[in-house]
Amino acid sequence: MIIVVTGAGGPTGEAVSGYFRKNGHTVIEVGKQHVDLLDRAAVQALADGVEGEHGRVDGVVHLVGGWRGSSSFAETSLDDWDLLHDLLIRTLQNVSLAFEPLLRRSDDGRFVIVSAKAAERPSAGGAVYAAAKAAAEAWTLALADALRGTHSAATILVVKALVNDAMRAASPGAKFSGFTDVNDLAAAIGGLYDRPAAEINGTRLDLTS
Template sequence: MSRVILVAGAGGPTGEAVVRRLTERGDTVIAVDRSGAGGCLGVDLLDAAAVAELAERIRAEHGRVDGVVHLVGGWRGSKTFAETSLADWDLLHDLLIRTLQNVSLAFEPLLRASGDGRFVIVSARAAQRPTQGGAAYAAAKSAAEAWTLALADALRGTASAAVILVVTALVHDGMRAAAPDKRFKNHTDVRDLAAAVAGLWDEAPDAVNGRRIDLTPGAKDGDLS
């Protein structure tokens, strides 16, 4: 079955891996990135009106949306708690929370109407285990998780689900090439993340809705829910 799936924040290595995996299995993928590079649609996800217009455009062209994979991310931190910059919080709020809010609010009605929809974010273990220097990042990730769990509650009883995939960190071939002697312990390969995203449609919506699934290598049962 071919699905219509939006991948937001698709311009980097993680987005490329997810788009490739979904496209290879026959899905129609709409890749969106603020820069518009690499064949992505250029959309500013901080612009709520632009996101709403995107949702309507996809509905008009394809008739439905069966998935939203939200990959917009970023990191800022400091050495100590006292050195935390609230300018970092402002940036992370926009990247990790505001874009998520705009996208989820615009696409929730389409996911609710889908016969087999999934909404996916990628979070970090730091959300539950914050360090002093990562206060702003951990707080933003935690807020993004809470927002996604609220969406999961809204989708309960429908044929769609909202899911949180958790990693410690991600790694791709470019990183390995740049540091061939580094082990990248506890890093999740972007291809494994892409496989996990695709696999969410292999399970029933109520089996994955509201789950936090840990993709860190060696994680117990691969699941935090």
């Protein structure tokens, strides 16, 4: 398969890219140094390039993330909202708009974002993060509606937070209770191909339970 991983830098991107590569698939890793995902034209050029070189896309895993919060609701900074809007929403919009036509034509395509439990139960100090994640979920569900009736699916994977080996090494006494290991996330994304597109399109799959 041809899998595009956006926001591929860091342990999560490495885990997801490594999972698909180990299973014999072609992975196109997109990090900040490759394409400015805030530039709609640049992202469209990326999608056109993938189509030109490979003729199709079988998966887009959008991993661009970020977190900002405050100690109370009243202390929330709307500068943090501006930052998270770009990271969590605008990049998603640009990527999904560019790749939707390719996904519609795919024989077995998947579009995946990672959301957070915080979108369901926002904390007072986490308003900007929770709102941005909720908006990203809504956008992805709209994409799912666009893919309805095709062989592709848009799916939201929900975590409390992610953990990797470097985090464990840096905090050996921490329990990371309820966190999802990045390798387990990668396996869950791969597992989406084991289920019919119609079954998982427009769904929120909770990896914390």
